[in-house]
Amino acid sequence: MRILVAMSGGVDSSVVAGLLKSQGHDVIGVTMKLWEGPNGEMPETGCCTAADSEDARKVAAKLDIPYYVLDYTASFSENVIDNFVDMYSQGLTPNPCVECNRSVKFDHFIDQAKKLNCEKVATGHYAKIVRSNNSLELHKADYLEKDQSYVLHMLTADKLPKIDFPLGTISKPEVRQIAASLGLKTAFKKDSQDICFVGKKDYRNFVSSRIDFSSSGDIVDKDDNIIGTHEGVHEFTVGQRKGIPGGQGQPKYVTKIDVENNKVFIGSKADLTTKNFIIEDVSFVNGEEYENLSIQTRYNSHDIPCKLKKIDSSTYEIELDQATLGVAPGQFGVIYNDTKLIGGGRISSKILENVNE
């Protein structure tokens, strides 16, 4: 079968290409150019750099498969970067990787694969597609430490037949072993952790280089007493501890960002805990389910048992069995039943305050 493989230049996607090729598939490698400098050059830091695409090209040459760098910059800029900046300006904590998967990678990529007569696309994500009765389900990877199903929660069952995640049943050490045995130069390459278009730089500089947030405002406690001033709400995210004034006795955290009134609320750790919140733009992989649910409120966070209540077709209320710290508006709440991914949506800011105790 002809398969289009998204190759980032890292070890995971290199191994995906290698495995599929060794299984006899007609593999085509593609690096998506998502982000570029002012002269169209690929970035030098972060992931998706020129050096990464060079690594991907070398892996493709070693595997003797066709390889292309395709330009996804317009779609990425519109759907991911603009959204990233916009979310911070609203006092939210964006998750650009989810946004990228949701609006750039899979939609655009599957469409392109079809045009190139490919039956499937494959990526190096750690997640599993499982056949159950007559439908396909999305599950956590067997190697839980690396599970990336969280960032794939927006996939729906109709897309799954066109997608392959070959690393769903393999551990990271095994991936590196396979890469080494195939003689791929990426075998011992370090994993990338940065937000690809921000790189090692502080995201705050990135955001303020795009939007003028210079208006300073007040930092207040939960009773609206002024504790200090800030230089722009984009410098804060909910749960942040660094750079907060006061804090004698017990540490202070950002508990809420009120963009409209240009205020940053701070409080104690206890003020940060959440039990009920709303998720918006919710999608389900195979449809709604209400039994035995748990939720992750950040990438790679632990599962918290919860109950799901429908508000309308795309808005749901989550009630956690136990209050937890660090539920940040803008991040995604992803719902599981054991390892099976049920669905997910963006954590809302508006309603959070009403349901927060």
Add this chain to the structure above:
Amino acid sequence: MKRNDYLYLDHAATTPMRESALEAFKNAEEFAYANSAGGHELSRRAKNLLEESRDFIASYFGAAPSEITFTSGGTEADNWVIKAPFINSKNSQNLVTSKIEHEAVLASAEWLETQGQEVNYASCNKDGQVDINEFLDKCNKDTAIASLMYANNETGVVQQIEKIAKEVKIKNSDILFHSDVVQAVSSEKLDFHKLGIDSAAVSGHKIGGPKGIGIMFLSSKYKLPNYFHGGKQELEKRAGTVNVSGVAGLAAALKEHQDNFDNEKKRILQEREIFENELKNALEIKIVGEKINRLCHISNIQFKSVNSETLMVALDLKGLGVSRGSACASGAQKPSHVLVAMNVPDIDVNSHLRFSFGWNTKEGDGKYASEIVINTVKEIL
């Protein structure tokens, strides 16, 4: 990748070497490998080969041998002519060029701007012809260099060089009129003096010669500061050991080109016509410069509602090699600055592909290519 039946229609990017050129190149490396600036028997052999080649090449372009300097390629020749006159120039001279030049000229001009030099760019019409009046208007008493390509490398559209060269001189006879003729040499017979060109950039590999060799033609009426510094090779104009085998290969390629010119041109035109007609009958397309003077080997086509990046990949997978804009280091290709200058709407700018034929294009290639393209476009739509 190994493919036996791959059809190459990207001759505007580079051409395979002609057999005579390969032979001459190999011969030179075997029997005239010595440094042509040396003082012994083998050096003399190299020097003789170099000068015989220079004589032939000069006569081919209607130039004197002393007007021909060998460079590493067209890009170096362009850089030299565009930049060298302005280095350390204290006066307020300017450069006039067009928005559709090859990057070798454009990026050199942009660099000059970063150094504080004034550069003025003439625009073009929707067919890709540079506006003569605008070009001339920008030329004034302070213009040192006016640079306009003979024909565009992406569209093949030919500019009215002879006319413009003449008018530029009427405006200010001191202006050095430079032309990047890299793309034109393979399908036009060029006599630099007759055309009124004072300097020109030529590349070996676009005409079946080796890569890494080019020509900077400079009329004997002008002198330019040296651009490379080092040994006193190439009549003391360009430092660096002369690439004699490259020069020999280039001369042989030009000779074979000259001997086969009419036949090759006729065949290329015929294959392009078949190709374009088949496409017109089957698909919704626009051919850039279809009704005006364009080089016979280039066909730049707009495919309605087709993303040309996807089309290019799909064609490659079927064994047809073509190109889009200018490639960048990563391999991702950007929308063309030429199409943007032609005011091609945003929605169409990513729907163009360039098909370019060459000396080894065979009878039947046009038809074969059209079949692949038509089938592929229909699959993608």
